[in-house]
Amino acid sequence: MSQGYDEMHDAQGNVRAHYAAFDDWLRDTPESEIERKRREAEVSFHRVGITFSVYGEEAGTERLIPFDLAPRILPAGEWRMLEAGLRQRVLALNLFLADVYGERRILREKLIPAELVLDNSEYLSQMIGVQVPGGVYSHVSGIDLVRAGDGLYYVLEDNLRVPSGVSYMLENRRMMARLVPELFARQQIAPVERYPDALLEILREAAPDGIDGPTVAVLTPGAANSAYFEHAFLAQQMGVELVEGQDLFVRDDMVYMRTTRGPQRVHVIYRRINDDYLDPTVFRADSMLGVPGIFGAYKAGRVTLANAPGSGVGDDKSVYPYVPEMIRFYLSEEPILLNVPTWVLRKPEDLRYTLERLPELVVKEVHGAGGYGMLVGPAATRKEIEDFRQRILADPENYIAQPTLSLSTCPTFVESGLAPRHIDLRPYILSGKRIHVVPGGLTRVALREGSLVVNSSQGGGTKDTWVLES
């Protein structure tokens, strides 16, 4: 049925060893029982209010991200390779960020075109020379991985600013443990529940020097933001305040929260708002979301912002092709994880090649996210392709192109029963004094048959992700 790599079955249709326990369970469990569990999950997600807000619809519209009961399972050995690759990649990306805001060795050595970095809209000149605590820029990183038809994993993109979805990873696990405890008893599945503790630990480690028992807060744009559930969830799980810009003020380069007992100093802010909105006195003057003066306090070393402003230059899609080069340059190692071949349309020869093959390729905006602003050639109409061609020609620097990968599929419960659907995987990597990689991550699934778009804003769903311990 499905072409390409099936996570559960091999080419001969046999169940892969790491799916054997799940397969047994499927055969032992009556369909009606599975249907009942699926309904229970839906009711429960609604009740708990695990929703995301949808932009462009009636204000306050909240939607559930569909949850799929069939887990995505990774065998232990495969995960060990991925984990090593993720550590390596995030370490190199952090070194890259420190370098481009510091000595710029990699640019002087001409391994990356200087203008690609320095003229990038995500490059913040205000960050040049700023001493970042512990040298960590991206404290929380999400690296999107896909498995292609050849069975190999590829990094699809790096997320170094405010990667979201970790709350769904944790809630999905909670839901599965409740619905199918028998499946957890049949095999050793690596726990993900330690994530909030590990996050709090690296945030506290990032406090300015000389602070004992730092106060940590999560900064959110507010309840209207699509990821508000996650912001509140993380603050609650860590036991710290969830603040909005209006709750903070800066005096003498120190940041305070307005509390019922008067002002209280804040030392570390896990901010879930974009650079542009952080501080109206430095960035966008029209922003109501941020805190006037907070960037000055950051530069003065009185408060830590996580992730660091300016980290976006490291996850830019036009910088992505150079990550393997970074790994070789900073770590003197060969990259463990593969990049997808990428054409950078600012290069004339790449542009020419891409324009000739638009119906075969995926073209992405350099700063696009959430599945917006992209062309999936094989799925597009001729008119869509021609429209996109004009957009590319008008501003080639804004685009990259990649071959269309046939993402692997995973059995997924749909109306007609269990059927293969395309998936990807976003593992989360926490960088502090040590690097923590959560075993698993968020598996997103394209629920429409044949669709390759897994983004929640485009109707994708999620699955629990299991890393087997042996």
Place this chain on the structure above:
Amino acid sequence: MLCRTASDLYWVSRHMERAENTARLVDLALRIAMLPERYDRGKSEAAPWRRALDALGTGGHYTATYGTIEPEGVLRHFLLSPENPSSIQNCLRAARENARAQRGAITAEMYEDLNASWLEIRSRTWAGVRSDGISSIVEWVKSRSASFRGVTIGTLGRGEAYQFLQLGAFVERSDWAIRLLDVVGSDGEIDESGEARDAAEYFQWSALLQSQSAFETYRRLYRESVTPRSVTDLMLLRDVNPRSLQTCLNTLHEVLRAMTGGESQEVVRLAGALSAQTRYARIDDIIAHGLEPHLQATLSRLAELGEAIHAQFMVSLDAGHGQSQAQG
């Protein structure tokens, strides 16, 4: 705790308490409206509904907007009206919205409970409410309120969040103790004897007890037939009644003392003075001086306390003025 969090939590429980008391008010008015006409002192069908609106201070506004007062319209206004910010549906929506903004400060079970209430009332239509019967939605609201109170007591840590939820609940409930009493008490001065003058009066004061689920408490305490004097005593001055003004004010005083660590703050002083006044008042004096002026005076002192609570905890300090209690 953040000022914004304190304010949101305070309003979560004010709105839930308001929804419950609105349900009790509807229950009271329905009981009075059931009074056989021959006992009614020449009043129109709408009389209990007019008095219910008047007790909330919204009678004038209601007639200005809708022209006439008739039972169906007032019921809808109290239960589901989107235009009435204090309709039960709007209260549950507001409680859920405030809780959603602060879901990090409360337990997941508390939010789930509020969310479930909201999801259910959101789907209610007036036709559905009519066909199920008004008393079924009244009972449902009371049980949703009890559920939220129970989940809060049973799951939330005894910290500031709990204290602000208590403040909101008891400020709101104090207010309603007075207003619900006003629905029957505004009918005229209570007779010097303290007794009901006729069957209509007897019936109304009994209805008040029933709407408060306080009939059994009343019987145990007074061991006499229902009299306006004793019902007023139970609603205002007795701390055995969990919904009496005295119980609410005692609780407010205790919570505020615990929150501020003593008597030195204005909020504690105001709550303490109100509580003491109620503790040492005599019911016969209140009746002799007139119940209505007493209720009005108490309402305005309560409003003053509410404003003081707001000023003490919920107003953000300006960057330039707040004195620093910061460490490090």
